[in-house]
Amino acid sequence: MEFKPHDYQTMCIDRIVKDKSVGLFLDMGLGKTIITLSAIMELKDRLDIFRVLVIAPKKVAESTWTTESKKWEHTKDLKISKVLGSAKERIAAINQAADIYITNRDNVAWLCQTLGRKWFFDMVVVDESSSFKNPQAMRFKALKRTLPFVNRLIALTGTPNPKSMEDLWSQIYLLDRGERLGEYVTHYRTRYFTKDYSGFGYTLKPGAKEAITKKISDICISLKAKDYLELPSIVYNEIPVELDKKALKAYQELEKNMVLSLEESEITAVSAGVLTNKLSQCANGAIYDEDKVVNHIHDCKLERFTELVEELNGESALVFYNFKHDKDRILKALEKSGLEVREFKSPKDEEDWNKGKIDILLAHPASTAYGINLQYGGRNIIWFSLPWSYELYAQANARLFRQGQEKPVIVHELLCTDTVDHDIKKSLSEKGQNQEDVLRALKARLGKE
Incomplete structure (x- = not known):
């Protein structure tokens, strides 16, 4: 380029x-x-x-x-x-x-x-x-x-x-x-x-x-x-995350065989749609088995996330996650950070965020899709993992990127190298509305292999 x-x-x-x-x-x-x-x-x-x-x-x-x-x-x-x-x-x-x-x-x-x-x-x-x-x-x-x-x-x-x-x-x-x-x-x-x-x-x-x-x-x-600078009103900051050898091996095993053998369970993907969901979890660092038990894979993305929070140096961030185990692991990682970390649950959280009382506000994109005004509490959005839906993605970003926001909004996206994260990002960039584009990209990559 x-x-x-x-x-x-x-x-x-x-x-x-x-x-x-x-x-x-x-x-x-x-x-x-x-x-x-x-x-x-x-x-x-x-x-x-x-x-x-x-x-x-x-x-x-x-x-x-x-x-x-x-x-x-x-x-x-x-x-x-x-x-x-x-x-x-x-x-x-x-x-x-x-x-x-x-x-x-x-x-x-x-x-x-x-x-x-x-x-x-x-x-x-x-x-x-x-x-x-x-x-x-x-x-x-x-x-x-x-x-x-x-x-x-x-x-x-x-x-x-x-x-x-x-x-x-x-x-x-x-x-x-x-x-x-x-x-x-x-x-x-x-x-x-x-x-x-x-x-x-x-x-x-x-x-x-x-x-x-x-x-x-x-x-x-x-x-x-x-x-000094004439800034754009919204900036998209793609942040690459390198999986370590063990994590990459697990990801590639699941991608190729649709099965991942772990110490205490076996992860099986019965269809391409299920596989993309499992791969997304695997890239994030943990994965559900068929009994909904969380299996830890790695902390590569979580480590990069905590570094990013440190890089913000006191600026607040609205953090979006897709899976409950992502939220739980993020909360645990920030326990001793000294930051005011909260999960978005009620209008009180919206009020406190806009008053600057919350450093890190965790939310699932579906829980903040409409009618929530968070533009007064910060300008940083962090996507721990991207959603399949462009509508959810755009609406979630619009919680900060809207009328009343006085600063350029920065959307930070954590993307694991050579994983489904980039297929999802490409689909969102092309305004894909569902998983079809991601499935096609996955099949194309597996076909090349």
Whole structure:
């Protein structure tokens, strides 16, 4: 596919090429990944860089960058090595010849220690730099020690300071090594904050927010995309999810044989329609047997979901699920998150959501199809799995994308690679009304095999 950048994307690409350190603080769905990949291509063409390190959340590192690079004509030939897995696998990946090396943030300390002065990356991209907001974290300290060997650094995030301007110091330090906000976080706090009544928290001094913003404005493209960009009213953000080997094997066994043997039960699909339903469940990570007992398969999509919630950095999200076991697993995964998580059940939930009292609101698309107004409580929709019905899909999105919504709505769709998820998405994109298109796509794929 040919990449035709929007004006704001061209502006961002030019800044990355021109400046050795840039904070690209744009909303999700606006193309931070392809912007960065395009800039990498241009810098490589100029022979300014040869090897790039991308640091990202685990599930993002597994699939997002690879999927995005293969999607576009000008980036499809980039060689990518994933520095993931066991120590042996990571070392093997480092020793491979590649253009881009991708690792997850939990491996940063290991990577910095392993390479030491033999650091060979010309450019470092920190995807979701807000995960480096804690100056006491090992990942930040390790990367900080490596900065003398880093020639170019790009920080990507949608919300650099979700809860407090305190979160900015370490992210900006990675870009300028303390030039703008000070070399020490203690000095930064003293200059711009006062301790609150508890003695542990900090509040901004009068005028401090404006002063901080002015200080970093030359190194960050924007703190808020809406200040600079003419945004579309709704953005569809497809998020690839890579199944691990065990999960993919189970999925392919079910797809090919219409039977999946598990430890405690056997899953059988008696027709193509039943098979697509079972495959959808399998991609999500759990599946019902004939006795309606839930059988756990994997947590790949659930892990990517929790990473996405973290990436929202405090922004609320309306989450749609298709199967009850999906809802139950999501609720369990968020138990210790500290977020206000609630299942949509009554008008009280609608009222509390619109008042900003709920962080994550779970709903089945059929339960919110008509007459529910949720546009005042947030702008993010997350589809844990897509529905068969275009009508349900469109009506569910319309809970936020409707009159009274003051911000661009972002629809995040979790899609497992090489699964029925993409057949459903294609059907919805073509405004399919039922399962027929999905069944045809499934039969076509099985026929090719």
